[in-house]
Amino acid sequence: MTIASALGSLCLALAASPQGAAPKDQTAPPAVTAFVGARILPIGAPAIERGVLLVEGGKVRAVGPVDGVAIPEGAGRVDLAGKVVMPGLVCTHSHVGEPWGADSSGPIQPEVSSWDSMDVTAASVHRARAGGLTTINAMPGSGHLISGQTAYLKLRLGRTVEELAYRDADGRFLGGLKMANGTNPQRESGPFPGTRAKSAALVRQRYLDAVAYRDKLAAAGDDTSKRPARDLGLEALVEAMAGTRIVHHHTHRADDIMTVLRLAEEFGFRVVLHHVSEGWAVAKEIAAAKVPCSIILIDAPGGKLEAAGLSYDTGAVLEKAGVRVAVHTDDFITDSRLFLRSAAFAVRGGMSREKALEAVTLAGAEMLDLADRVGSLAPGKDADFVVLDGDPLSVYTRVLETWVEGAKVFDLADPEDRLVAEGGPGAGDRRPGVSCCAAVAGWEAAR
Amino acid sequence: MKRRQALLTLGLLCAPGFLACAAAPAVSPALAPTVQGARPALPQGSIAVRAERLYTMAGPVIEDGIVWIEAGKIRAVGPAASVSLPEGISLLRAKVATPGLVDAHAVVGLAGWLNVDADKDELDGGGPVQPELRALDAYNAKEPLVQWVRSFGVTTVHTGHAPGALISGQTLIVKTRGDTVEQAVLEPTVMVTASLGDGARGGSGAPGSRAKAAAVLRQELHGAKSWMEQRERDAAKEPEEGKDAPPEPARDLRKEALVRVLKGELPLLLTAHRAHDLMTALRIAEEFPGLKLVLDGASEAPLVLDALVAAKVPVVVHPSMQRTGGEAASLSFTTAQLLLEAGVPVALQSGYEDYVPRTRVVLFEAAIAARHGLPFERALGLVTKDAAQLLGIFDRVGSLEVGKHGDVALYDGDPFEYTTHCTAVVIEGESFPGEQPKLVR
Structure with a gap:
């Protein structure tokens, strides 16, 4: 562990006070905090008109109506009467912090990773917190058939990607694999493909290589001398085929969507379709393949040939067909601060309110294999939530506060946070964990 | 398309999957198109819009307001009770209407x-x-x-x-x-x-x-x-006497x-x-x-x-x-x-x-x-x-005032709300459909 990440862990521990700022005295923050009086939208369960969200150790301990949840003696208390509370938003497709992957040397580079590119102090990352986002899938772009490994990030305040990482039980970073087809990965000259068929052929060949690699590994068993030399790229593909690394696949046109389904079936990789502009045209096929979709809504169709079929009712059509639907920002394509607007536009196009709210929370969490931790407010899950001043799907509603694991990471009442939420001189500056460092200073003073 | 036009004439616009058409108020009998007897032909570009809230941008919001457009120009605008529309005019209804x-x-x-x-x-x-x-x-x-x-x-x-x-x-x-x-x-x-x-x-x-x-x-x-x-x-130069005028400059x-x-x-x-x-x-x-x-x-x-x-x-x-x-x-x-x-x-x-x-x-x-x-x-x-x-x-557009162009935008709610729809658009008396989920190719 580096010094920076050690410091980061300390600030995280301290930022877990209800105010999220430096402790004013030396008394430890209460172990349990009750957020009382808000209308709570737990997601996956009915709305609670006047609710209590009980948080302990960064987790949800209980959620229910004010007269149904016992608040332990000595618990901290935050009054949220008149406010709306919902789970922290989950974006399955984000480019905040510039998590770029592959370079121009070739179209298939599964060995590169967003972890090694991402700058978590970028202003865009804090803008995501200002939009109520607490979990993102930070991804490389779509200019390659396989542009690299993606990073699942928890938007804690921190200065290093290590502090924000989602990890498995062994402490390894969690992420997916970014793939793309259609026109974005095509170039006029090799080694990049010039046609759709060539794109599919290149991908198919590399997966066949991965199958052979996997088989050699299996055949070698414990005999290390028989193992093939390590190949970082093929390893990632083997993980994809094993289902431990989900493929996040950029695809727009109906025929391109079908090509993804074909390849996924052929090699058995788990896949989430992303953007899916013409998903409305092949909704039945997507449903039959039981493949989830993470869609985008933009202010006008087009901008490139393959997005001309973008439709505001894609979410509605997919929902009716029985497809699990998430909505994403694709930030910088749409601004994370207006993520809820995208969910509302899905409703404008006919999606149900219930599914549209799931589309920016629980459905996204499922598509990242994180639904056991986030995406809804239920006992045992992470205490990631957003405080709003009204209906989440109204233009007039503002994100007042964003909380991650029981710690406040964004507060509209804080002038610096307000600057990021609204913009203005200095809003684009990097933010090397300002609140985090205030917590460190407070901790040092307390000693 | 024919069906859409017919609906427009009736004063309703039902985009598929959008606004619940059943919620739109029916055309009042006095305003319904008559089917029998001769009626004076209305000039082209004549249409009326009746909105529960009418923002003219030339005065306070009008509750239950009407804009009457004749030959492309606004002939009258005001509370519904104060505007008497000619027989047979097409009437569009909206929750909210604004200038185009x-x-x-x-x-x-x-x-x-x-x-x-x-x-x-x-x-x-x-x-x-x-x-x-x-x-x-x-x-x-x-x-x-x-x-x-x-x-x-x-x-x-x-x-x-x-x-x-x-x-x-x-x-x-x-x-x-x-x-x-x-x-x-x-x-x-x-x-x-x-x-x-x-x-x-x-x-x-x-x-x-x-x-x-x-x-x-x-x-x-x-x-x-x-x-x-x-x-x-x-x-400004006077041409010299006895000489031709200089050629027009390039x-x-x-x-x-x-x-x-x-x-x-x-x-x-x-x-x-x-x-x-x-x-x-x-x-x-x-x-x-x-x-x-x-x-x-x-x-x-x-x-x-x-x-x-x-x-x-x-x-x-x-x-x-x-x-x-x-x-x-x-x-x-x-x-x-x-x-x-x-x-x-x-x-x-x-x-x-x-x-x-x-x-x-x-x-x-x-x-x-x-x-x-x-x-x-x-x-x-x-x-x-x-x-x-x-x-x-x-002088021509930007507000709903008598004599200006008959340009109106119709909505099924607060126009700024994310989940509201634009239900129809009028340009100089000509009506167009409101929003659709996609551009049809």
Whole structure:
């Protein structure tokens, strides 16, 4: 562990006070905090008109109506009467912090990773917190058939990607694999493909290589001398085929969507379709393949040939067909601060309110294999939530506060946070964990 | 399509999957079209709109208001009880109706939705100074994005050449209808578009620095000024006795366009974001007394607010949702509000994107301005009244008043709400469908 990440862990521990700022005295923050009086939208369960969200150790301990949840003696208390509370938003497709992957040397580079590119102090990352986002899938772009490994990030305040990482039980970073087809990965000259068929052929060949690699590994068993030399790229593909690394696949046109389904079936990789502009045209096929979709809504169709079929009712059509639907920002394509607007536009196009709210929370969490931790407010899950001043799907509603694991990471009442939420001189500056460092200073003073 | 027309005549519009049609009130018997007996033929372009809330932008909101349009112009507007409509007139109903929206600056119709060589006509790379490029010769009335913005209530668009060259060309104002620019045009030549900062440093032979861009702009304007003065002197000369009159001087389209800028006939619409570029724009404008400057974008305007107020320069503010970054890293959702409160004439725009979305929708931009503190009608003004005033067309559009164009946008709720729909659009008495989920190819 580096010094920076050690410091980061300390600030995280301290930022877990209800105010999220430096402790004013030396008394430890209460172990349990009750957020009382808000209308709570737990997601996956009915709305609670006047609710209590009980948080302990960064987790949800209980959620229910004010007269149904016992608040332990000595618990901290935050009054949220008149406010709306919902789970922290989950974006399955984000480019905040510039998590770029592959370079121009070739179209298939599964060995590169967003972890090694991402700058978590970028202003865009804090803008995501200002939009109520607490979990993102930070991804490389779509200019390659396989542009690299993606990073699942928890938007804690921190200065290093290590502090924000989602990890498995062994402490390894969690992420997916970014793939793309259609026109974005095509170039006029090799080694990049010039046609759709060539794109599919290149991908198919590399997966066949991965199958052979996997088989050699299996055949070698414990005999290390028989193992093939390590190949970082093929390893990632083997993980994809094993289902431990989900493929996040950029695809727009109906025929391109079908090509993804074909390849996924052929090699058995788990896949989430992303953007899916013409998903409305092949909704039945997507449903039959039981493949989830993470869609985008933009202010006008087009901008490139393959997005001309973008439709505001894609979410509605997919929902009716029985497809699990998430909505994403694709930030910088749409601004994370207006993520809820995208969910509302899905409703404008006919999606149900219930599914549209799931589309920016629980459905996204499922598509990242994180639904056991986030995406809804239920006992045992992470205490990631957003405080709003009204209906989440109204233009007039503002994100007042964003909380991650029981710690406040964004507060509209804080002038610096307000600057990021609204913009203005200095809003684009990097933010090397300002609140985090205030917590460190407070901790040092307390000693 | 036939079915849609029939529904429109009945006064209802049911976009599939959208507004619950059953909720729309029925046409009252007194207003229903009569089926028997002769009735006087109504002039073409006659239609009426009845709205539960009617925002005229020329007075307080009218509860249950009617706009009566005859031959394309507004014949009457007021509370339903005070307007008696002629028999047989088509009546559209809405929860909310507003003046047709005015987009104060776009590239729609020159910039095509597919963003391929074949439909990119917003910027010519042939040189840094091309004020002679007419928008009239480039605007594609059949561009699908024109239909797209209209479907959200936009009826008037100031469009033309994009930012991205020191001087990129001219603009025009169109109505979002018609098969040809001739049918669509409201004003054929309106402004000349210019850029400072990164936008000026593009195209072949373009300036490579800020100071160079400013010098080239100055030199071009001085060149046109000298050319104009020489021609005026030549014209004033008495022909020498016994000699033929001198031949007409050769035309120079570039100089002629710049002369119109120098005389203030065509304002210079100058896109800049950084504070120092905005100051350069003010400095250059001051050096040419007849020149009228309109600033565009201006995300760092708050840093030089006093200078802008003193110069009395109108500002077409960047789209509220323009991407934050680069020269626009200080972009704010509140720029329009700040300028308005300081007394600067302001309007909103859909702006210009080289990628997606190829056009924004000014309705959505105004909504975000309202979200961040502008009162509803002030925000609506940025895309109706204020925009029309800034463009000099408020005598015809931008509010619902007797004698003005019959341009109305109809909604099934608060127009700014994300989940509201535009249900129909009227342009000079002609009705068009409201929003659809997608553009049909």
